Amino acid sequence: MVYQIEDVINWLLSKKGMTPKKLQKMLYYAYAWYLTLQNERRNELTNRLFNARFEAWVHGPVIPEVYQMYRDLRFAEIPQYSGPLAEFDEDTIDVLNQVYSIYGGYTGNQLESISHQEIPWINARQGYQPLDRCNEEIRDEDMFDQYIQYVLDED
Template structure:
């Protein structure tokens, strides 16, 4: 089961409510929102039914990437994505809106390169990369179970 949001709905929210959102930063914000939603909206690693949206992330060279969002915003390159005020906060539940605001508050001050470095130090991306060399392309998907386990342990620490 997922929330009734698409990844584009969440991307629109971050673009409209974030600071200096570049394509790389957007990817990482979406990733962190997805990963933390797994932790907050599920009770068991073996039963991860509630997801923020029904998408996945691949272990690309520059960190977790969703192909659909990459294709949508790649023309911006390293530039800031212009907000278009597309997000409809009324379709976002209070719990999800609270999560997105927290992600924005915690990760929003960082730029895309800083968020990339952070994801590179975390086991979900490292595990998905496997034995790929630093500049090797990879389409390996990050595991929901790894995300739940890694970020869930951060709550306890």
């Protein structure tokens, strides 16, 4: 099942307020891990957490539409969300909880640094200088290849 991105944003923000940069990276890791854990093959990535396109911006993976939603906040924190939450299935809640448990303690800057060391962002930025504006899409296949390695290492 594909969820609305706003529902995932609200779920993440219901845990704690965070900066727009951190929210972008949390969305990226939630999407990437869901993609990896809910699909069996690289060439059949049909199960997605939400429909969105991540771009390889200077400061890491970004969904342009989400950037526009919070751009006026700049570096200020988005307040914690306290409204009603969408119902997610058990597998989705499990992925979201794991992602929050692993990445939620990091700052946006730390998550940016982590994403810059990973193949999906690096591949999308090929041919660009570190501070060049880049709107190249981060490929789902690259995300799957990156994170499936962690799953295989656990077995």
